[in-house]
Amino acid sequence: xxxxxxxxxxxxxxxxxxxxxxxxxxxxxxxxxxxxxxxxxxxxxxxxxxxxxxxxxxxxxxxxxxxxxxxxxxxxxxxxxxxxxxxxxxxxxxxxxxxxxxxxxxxxxxxxxxxxxxxxxxxxxxxxxxxxxxxxxxxxxxxxxxxxxxxxxxxxxxxxxxxxxxxxxxxxxxxxxxxxxxxxxxxxxxxxxxxxxxxxxxxxxxxxxxxxxxxxxxxxxxxxxxxxxxxxxxxxxxxxxxxxxxxxxxxxxxxxxxxxxxxxxxxxxxxxxxxxxxxxxxxxxxxxxxxxxx
Amino acid sequence: xxxxxxxxxxxxxxxxxxxxxxxxxxxxxxxxxxxxxxxxxxxxxxxxxxxxxxxxxxxxxxxxxxxxxxxxxxxxxxxxxxxxxxxxxxxxxxxxxxxxxxxxxxxxxxxxxxxxxxxxxxxxxxxxxxxxxxxxxxxxxxxxxxxxxxxxxxxxxxxxxxxxxxxxxxxxxxxxxxxxxxxxxxxxxxxxxxxxxxxxxxxxxxxxxxxxxxxxxxxxxxxxxxxxxxxxxxxxxxxxxxxxxxxxxxxxxxxxxxxxxxxxxxxxxxxxxxxxxxxxxxxxxxxxxxxxxxxxxxxxxxxxxxxxxxxxxxxxxxxxxxxxxxxxxxxxxxxxxxxxxxxxxxxxxxxxxxxxxxxxxxxxxxxxxxxxxxxxxxxxxxxxxxxxxxxxxxx
Amino acid sequence: xxxxxxxxxxxxxxxxxxxxxxxxxxxxxxxxxxxxxxxxxxxxxxxxxxxxxxxxxxxxxxxxxxxxxxxxxxxxxxxxxxxxxxxxxxxxxxxxxxxxxxxxxxxxxxxxxxxxxxxxxxxxxxxxxxxxxxxxxxxxxxxxxxxxxxxxxxxxxxxxxxxxxxxxxxxxxxxxxxxxxxxxxxxxxxxxxxxxxxxxxxxxxxxxxxxxxxxxxxxxxxxxxxxxxxxxxxxxxxxxxxxxxxxxxxxxxxxxxxxxxxxxxxxxxxxxxxxxxxxxxxxxxxxxxxxxxxxxxxxxxx
Numbered sequence: 001x002x003x004x005x006x007x008x009x010x011x012x013x014x015x016x017x018x019x020x021x022x023x024x025x026x027x028x029x030x031x032x033x034x035x036x037x038x039x040x041x042x043x044x045x046x047x048x049x050x051x052x053x054x055x056x057x058x059x060x061x062x063x064x065x066x067x068x069x070x071x072x073x074x075x076x077x078x079x080x081x082x083x084x085x086x087x088x089x090x091x092x093x094x095x096x097x098x099x100x101x102x103x104x105x106x107x108x109x110x111x112x113x114x115x116x117x118x119x120x121x122x123x124x125x126x127x128x129x130x131x132x133x134x135x136x137x138x139x140x141x142x143x144x145x146x147x148x149x150x151x152x153x154x155x156x157x158x159x160x161x162x163x164x165x166x167x168x169x170x171x172x173x174x175x176x177x178x179x180x181x182x183x184x185x186x187x188x189x190x191x192x193x194x195x196x197x198x199x200x201x202x203x204x205x206x207x208x209x210x211x212x213x214x215x216x217x218x219x220x221x222x223x224x225x226x227x228x229x230x231x232x233x234x235x236x237x238x239x240x241x242x243x244x245x246x247x248x249x250x251x252x253x254x255x256x257x258x259x260x261x262x263x264x265x266x267x268x269x270x271x272x273x274x275x276x277x278x279x280x281x282x283x284x285x286x287x288x289x290x291x292x293x294x
Numbered sequence: 295x296x297x298x299x300x301x302x303x304x305x306x307x308x309x310x311x312x313x314x315x316x317x318x319x320x321x322x323x324x325x326x327x328x329x330x331x332x333x334x335x336x337x338x339x340x341x342x343x344x345x346x347x348x349x350x351x352x353x354x355x356x357x358x359x360x361x362x363x364x365x366x367x368x369x370x371x372x373x374x375x376x377x378x379x380x381x382x383x384x385x386x387x388x389x390x391x392x393x394x395x396x397x398x399x400x401x402x403x404x405x406x407x408x409x410x411x412x413x414x415x416x417x418x419x420x421x422x423x424x425x426x427x428x429x430x431x432x433x434x435x436x437x438x439x440x441x442x443x444x445x446x447x448x449x450x451x452x453x454x455x456x457x458x459x460x461x462x463x464x465x466x467x468x469x470x471x472x473x474x475x476x477x478x479x480x481x482x483x484x485x486x487x488x489x490x491x492x493x494x495x496x497x498x499x500x501x502x503x504x505x506x507x508x509x510x511x512x513x514x515x516x517x518x519x520x521x522x523x524x525x526x527x528x529x530x531x532x533x534x535x536x537x538x539x540x541x542x543x544x545x546x547x548x549x550x551x552x553x554x555x556x557x558x559x560x561x562x563x564x565x566x567x568x569x570x571x572x573x574x575x576x577x578x579x580x581x582x583x584x585x586x587x588x589x590x591x592x593x594x595x596x597x598x599x600x601x602x603x604x605x606x607x608x609x610x611x612x613x614x615x616x617x618x619x620x621x622x623x624x625x626x627x628x629x630x631x632x633x634x635x636x637x638x639x640x641x642x643x644x645x646x647x648x649x650x651x652x653x654x655x656x657x658x659x660x661x662x663x664x665x666x667x668x669x670x671x672x673x674x675x676x677x678x679x680x681x682x683x684x685x686x687x688x689x
Numbered sequence: 690x691x692x693x694x695x696x697x698x699x700x701x702x703x704x705x706x707x708x709x710x711x712x713x714x715x716x717x718x719x720x721x722x723x724x725x726x727x728x729x730x731x732x733x734x735x736x737x738x739x740x741x742x743x744x745x746x747x748x749x750x751x752x753x754x755x756x757x758x759x760x761x762x763x764x765x766x767x768x769x770x771x772x773x774x775x776x777x778x779x780x781x782x783x784x785x786x787x788x789x790x791x792x793x794x795x796x797x798x799x800x801x802x803x804x805x806x807x808x809x810x811x812x813x814x815x816x817x818x819x820x821x822x823x824x825x826x827x828x829x830x831x832x833x834x835x836x837x838x839x840x841x842x843x844x845x846x847x848x849x850x851x852x853x854x855x856x857x858x859x860x861x862x863x864x865x866x867x868x869x870x871x872x873x874x875x876x877x878x879x880x881x882x883x884x885x886x887x888x889x890x891x892x893x894x895x896x897x898x899x900x901x902x903x904x905x906x907x908x909x910x911x912x913x914x915x916x917x918x919x920x921x922x923x924x925x926x927x928x929x930x931x932x933x934x935x936x937x938x939x940x941x942x943x944x945x946x947x948x949x950x951x952x953x954x955x956x957x958x959x960x961x962x963x964x965x966x967x968x969x970x971x972x973x974x975x976x977x978x979x980x981x982x983x984x985x986x987x988x989x990x991x
Contacts, residue, residue, distance in 0.1 A: 538841025
């Protein structure tokens with residue numbers, strides 16, 4: 001019990017950041033499930049959401065800025081898909097990945113240009129960034145809110161996937177792209193909705209993340225992006241629940257490592273986990289195996 | 295066959311002419327000239343790009359670990375050539391560090407300064423590459439059987455882990471932890487100095503010579519029976535396996551060779567920058583090399599070389615004005631630091647989306663072929679002019 | 690049994706709950722042309738894939754020229770799922786029976802030894818194949834497609850090959866490739882990209898490529914697929930010529946019955962993974978089970 005109280009700040013931070021990673025991870029896993037594409041630009045969309053908030057909140061009140069951030073981020077995700085991925089749908093997989101890398105590069109450089117390279121201070125959203133006390137440890141309210149909000153959003157998402165028409169379309173496309181096309185499923189719509197949902201969740205994630213870690217730099221999205229991706233792979237790429245579980249595990253372990261004092265390796269841990277999983281169970285915790293026909 | 299031999303000759307003559315040109319430029323231009331900087335940097339990136347092209351373009355293995363292997367090469371090279379007398383200062387937080395010799399110094403003691411320098415540098419570069427290759431072997435054992443995108447992510451992960459290790463304070467006696475490695479043998483050490491002044495500049499020429507030799511070896515591999523086996527694996531690995539090509543062995547070969555030359559490129563980069571540090575060897579560096587490969591044409595060695603020159607030239611030199619506020623059209627204040635990279639990124643996206651084959655596609659630039667093409671244009675022109683004359687006379 | 694080139698013994702291939710090949714037994718002797726036929730989905734290509742090492746069989750054994758090359762028995766999860774026969778025959782529990790096995794001494798009988806070589810190892814032993822969907826190397830020329838198939842017979846290593854220490858071997862291999870292309874009639878297109886060839890020529894190229902690996906046994910997977918009757922006739926004589934000229938044994942999967950009946954010495958018939966008949970073309974043509982399998986069984990009138 002004493003150990004928990006001593007390390008409570010780390011555990012809470014772990015659960016909180018795990019939830020934020022989960023929101024980003026869902027975007028990766030859904031896009032990969034449908035397009036077999038690792039959307040390298042997803043982490044940068046998360047960062048862009050943070051920057052958009054910084055600039056909007058300078059002149060608009062929060063109840064306007066927050067919805068606007070969500071809308072603009074969604075538009076950005078949608079635009080990226082239409083401009084950079086859609087034209088390459090018939091191209092070999094390497095080409096699309098290179099395009100994703102190019103988009104990531106572009107978004108980072110635009111951010112660098114606009115901010116002049118200086119770290120931007122994320123605004124303090126009232127109520128979310130208030131300090132609260134939990135079991136003797138002080139932390140921001142956002143740390144407590146994050147896991148609950150994450151779970152609510154995920155439950156809603158799972159409902160959407162399982163009970164709506166478009167959700168059925170998403171499940172069909174991720175099982176078999178070509179047959180879905182032949183069966184008349186509107187692929188473009190399914191893909192767009194996937195990107196919209198992913199970007200929306202990333203934007204929510206950015207709201208929560210940057211309330212805690214307030215410095216927004218052009219490259220700030222790269223690391224959480226990769227960690228979220230690892231979470232998606234760990235949980236089984238294509239599986240939403242898997243991505244979420246993976247994200248929480250990464251978030252918690254990463255902070256436990258910091259608690260033990262090995263901060264230098266807290267990031268390397270994620271990569272080691274990635275390689276471990278790729279070697280021993282590439283399909284992840286909940287993934288499915290596919291066989292090639294010869 | 296005869297045509298191939300002729301074109302090989304033409305290519306060799308072209309490369310020799312290029313080397314002579316660079317030598318002349320080096321003596322005539324000031325050593326801080328942008329052209330020389332671009333030539334040096336693009337030569338290094340050309341080697342990195344060709345080594346990546348061998349793996350990604352010719353064998354079809356999507357690996358994003360290049361920066362990691364370059365990092366190993368840079369550090370191993372630096373660690374092996376810091377003069378003993380300087381070690382205490384460089385490794386100031388680690389009691390002078392573990393390694394207490396310098397290959398260049400050691401050989402100079404035995405063979406004299408010139409031979410010691412040349413041999414020392416070459417041996418150090420080879421060791422740098424070899425250690426990078428060794429690590430590639432170890433890394434490749436578990437991950438080379440992974441499918442396309444997973445391999446990319448696994449190699450990316452390994453590169454980041456390698457970078458974390460090189461910044462780890464506990465390894466400081468070896469790597470200097472998060473501090474710079476410096477004072478090792480650099481390109482300028484090749485300049486011939488007489489009475490305190492530089493008589494003959496050789497830093498650029500030597501660099502380009504080493505790079506050319508490496509790229510030549512890679513080309514020899516690509517055109518050998520093993521290179522053909524790599525291409526078969528890229529085109530259809532099921533068929534390759536059915537025709538007797540052991541996938542694991544050949545993929546590993548390609549991976550290790552690629553890592554070796556990436557390590558050498560890393561060593562050369564250290565020689566050029568005169569310092570080595572883990573921080574810059576991030577995935578961003580791998581992405582840049584990947585973009586160079588794509589722009590030049592996946593599967594084209596000459597494409598990678600051309601593209602490296604264009605890429606570095608554009609990002610370091612020709613597009614510099616985009617960062618300078620003084621070139622702004624009054625009223626339109628878009629030019630300021632960072633704009634260059636934005637324009638650059640947009641151009642890259644355009645190439646990736648609309649010119650997927652890159653500059654050269656899968657073809658190689660052939661000087662003899664180029665000459666023939668030029669000839670064709672001129673003879674066509676002559677014929678057109680002659681026909682026009684005829685027409686005038688008759689009409 | 691010095692003449693025996695291939696023996697497929699009790700091979701069963703099961704994917705999860707689906708039995709694709711069920712207890713297949715085949716024997717092929719030197720110089721024969723044997724056909725494997727059956728309705729679509731009968732498991733013929735799967736059988737090929739087991740013989741060439743692409744899949745490890747769920748159960749069973751394959752020997753090539755007297756030597757066991759593939760061997761497996763149900764393991765792990767498959768133990769429970771296994772629906773086929775002879776489940777313990779390739780495990781330690783099986784005790785070899787008296788005289789019958791003195792003829793075919795098998796060093797692995799009665800052991801749980803498993804052999805799962807990768808396809809390249811089997812090709813190196815002298816077995817080559819073509820594919821149902823042509824798998825040529827698209828970026829390479831006709832000549833290079835065949836030349837690459839010579840790579841496995843190299844005596845050079847990476848260094849000697851890179852620094853051109855293997856000039857003689859390379860020249861010799863190129864000569865052999867040219868000869869091969871002349872024999873199959875593709876010499877005039879040798880510098881064309883393999884994908885620019887018409888379909889029929891691509892099939893011939895795949896065969897030439899397989900021949901370049903110096904095989905003792907050639908497996909052809911639907912070599913006449915997509916061909917018109919005239920092309921099929923040419924292919925029929927072509928296959929016979931190859932057998933004679935290269936002194937090899939041929940196993941082929943085919944749907945064109947003219948080709949099969951004309952050229953085969955013996956035929957095996959598969960239906961739903963099970964062997965339903967085997968024999969000479971004459972015997973097969975008159976076999977009721979075969980006719981039923983292809984045409985369907987008539988329903989009894991009420």
